[in-house]
Amino acid sequence: MMSNVIISTNKLCKTFSNGGLQQHVLKNLDIEIYEGDFTVIMGSSGAGKSTLLYALSGMDKPTLGSIQFLDKNIELLSNDKLAVFRRLNCGFIFQQMFLLDNMSILDNILASGLLMSKNRKILTERAKELFIQVGLDENMWRKFPAQLSGGEAQRAAIVRALINQPKVVFADEPTGALNSAAGKAALDVLTGINNKGQNIIMVTHDLKSARRGNRILYMRDGVIQGICSLGKYVSGDRERHDKLQAFLSEMGW
């Protein structure tokens, strides 16, 4: 039985102008994202993965086509309405973390949380729970981003993405700037929250990261070249791994 569609696109196009040259990055994309999925967008460099992620999240507007996110056509929303929409429905995890350098880690989380709720006490409690969930101890909360390691900062960024209990977490190469141990830890967190029902869309070009998804969209030159559906991630599941490997080989990865 198919899950509910939470995001769908219709002839989604994104074109960038560069010195008078038109660069068509997304070309007539018709895709669907389902409830409960850990969707992974893979592809070679310049395929349009991040552009698609930011279009789906309402961070950037498409040139043509439409995006239905829950019950809203988000391409029609103004920038400010999109901001409010993102605050209600989206959490973001970036490769460079993009924490606010001039605030403590806890403040980084609360700056996002206080946009949604005025109850500082409840928010702080929720942040603490999430910190524990991602494995950050209390000493870290008072620190500034520059005082944390990359892995710790990324886990803090995950907490920030989750503080408002978003419908979808968008992750752009979340392990790209981390060493393998820190990367694995971050992926474990994402897998854990997905298992609890959190929708995740993640862009990656890393096989280890891609394995965590249950639905893989492979992009090339602005179009979806293939889709691979897998079961939920289970560590050491060889068959699942082989299926993904075969799919990627077929895509020419």
Next chain:
Amino acid sequence: MKWGGNVNKISMLAFANIRKSKGHSVSLLIMFFIAGLLFNAGLLVLISFGGFFEKTIEELNTSSIYYVMPSNYYNMEIEEFIANNSNTLEMQKEESLWAQGIIEYRDDTRKSVFLINDADKTREMSKWKYIGEHLAPDDMSIYLPSIFHEDGGYQLNDKFEVLFGDERFSFTIKGFIEDIYFCSFELGLMGVYLPHDTYENISGKLGDTNKATVIFANLKEINKDIESHIKELTNLETLSSSSDIVNTLLSFDLSIVRLSRVMMASMVAMMIVAFAAIIVLVCLIVVRFRIGNSIEDDMTKIGSLKAMGYTSRQIILSIVLQFVLIAFAGSIIGISISYLATPMLSDVFAQQSGLKWEQGFDGRISSITLITILIFVILTAFITARRINKLHPIVALRGGIITHSFRKNHMPLNTSKGSLIIILAFKSLFQNMKQSVMIMVIIIGVTFAGTFAVIMFYNTTIDIKAFAETPGIELSNASIILRTDTDNSKLIHDIKNMNHVNKVQFIDETMVKMNNIEVRFFIMEDYSEKITNTIYEGRYPHHSNEIAIAGYLADVINKGIGESVTLKIGHSSGEFIITGLTQGAYMGGVNASMTYTGILRLNPDFKQISLQIYLNDKTNTTQFVAEIENLSSDSILSVVNIDKTMELGTGAYTSIVSKVGIGILIVTISIVMLVLYFVINSSVTRRKRELGIQKAIGFTTFQLMNQLSIGFLPPIIAGVGIGGIAGITQTNKIMSVVQRAMGIMKANYIIKPLWIVLLGITIIIISYITSMIITYRIRKISAYELISE
């Protein structure tokens, strides 16, 4: 060759930097333009206008003293006394006419004593000259002081009608002239010139009582000795101005004329130069801020340049050159435009000086302005940019040493109460303390200038009491000069009992010698009845052996409260104790006050003649004066409408100062807006990534605009507060220093805190709106773009 190559490289870098930051370069250029304009205009007025006045004095061989008296009092004894006096260098005598006349002036009537001269008489001293075109005379021609053209709006060939007594004379204006003494209304005597035939005609009609003998002389040392002797010989009363020309000796000297003509221009010039200095300081702070920011923003570029082989000196020079070029261009435009502004200032000053100041290009003053500004810019730029010396290329290529301050997490979000946006704004404020202090310092400066301007505007436009009190004379509504040879008691009694009269009292004036200086004394029975309080230290005299003297005079004779002085009238003398210090520009600050019983000690025959009349509120003084004139009492020598005299007298001052005040206000607001543009624009550029992150996680553009704008408000509010308080507490002190030479020892301008509060609120609101407008550009940038940049 090598030097030429260096210059090329440096200028190439400098121009590239200017091109890169066009917006900032243009706003800095505007600020230097304002600084150059004000600085040059101020210096032109301060140096050149004063110089122009002195040059005109020299050109017209203007005498150092001037006496005008009724011809029937003049005799050979006087002439011989002056000619043979050891203090006299040269003298000349001329027969003229004088008469009190009523004329039409700027849609109103104006009363003045006219000194009517024969234009065809030749003079060696105190000459006059035509200003602009003049026409051949015909029947009833007249040459008028140029103020009638510049301020009064009269043109060549216009009719000029004067009512002398009951007879109306109609002249045709054939030219405008300029002399030093009698070409403005300031001294109460207006000099006009008639062709010989017309002069003879008028002389015949006015009769012998209007004949005046005019003496101009150059003295080795300007003092009152000759004047005193003339007075003794003639028994004439000496006044510097009077409507009673029958038994008056009018006496003027160049220092009093100079004071009354150029003092206001000097004061205005000092205000403009002081304000320009504040603007230059603001420009330097902005240069420092801009260089500091650009070093941080272009850290990697500096690293690459160093790696390519550019020396630190070359990079520093390119930065210095960048700002020198902007300052040079802005100042040159400002200096050029200042020459367009001087005719406007000239017109305003002409109302007081009566002289048409024509300012051509002055290379010396312009160079002083330009070089002063450039030297300060070079010093500031060098001092700020020298940190590049210590920057290692590798460190710079890596974006410099990023120093994070982990000292304190100000206002943690989990415990701080209030709006998220306001808390974030305050966090940002604490994190950018240097920038906040810079904004505060700038706002203190401009608010102080703005407060000063508001105070000047209020005192010149809304309530001119303080300005009206500048001369230090009593501000009754009208005064009557009584005859000394009649019984005046009935008239005084009748006036006292008139409906609109609140009170009457005598305040007379007489000359008394104090330490060999002729001092004008106010004489009054009871000083507690005075409504214009000129005492700024001590008290008015109560007893017959007490006097109060002007602060300026106290400085001159080096005496203070509690000390005694010897006063002399003729052969009579007496010791008097100084009980208080007064202020006032009257007689150039050489004035004093004593009681009626005090003057009787020196002159038992002293007669009170100057009756001051205080009317009830809402009484029309002009109507009242007409009523008094219609009494046709034998006791009345003349009636003066003090209200009207003060209105006309203060008109020129208030017009000048209110215009300068409005100018300062406009510039203040412009500077606030330009500085905010600088700071906020830089801030948005530097914080693009941070703003992008905030936008990504759901902050709206309006929230971010507010966060940035509110972050600038605390230093602005603090600056407005400190600047406003400084303005309120210091303006009178500053004006006391500026006006000291005018005899104002303790300025007492009315300061309305509500007006200053309104100014402060205006600056804060304008700052907030400006910030919101500047930060509005965030709207156009998507979160994705902000982050990806």
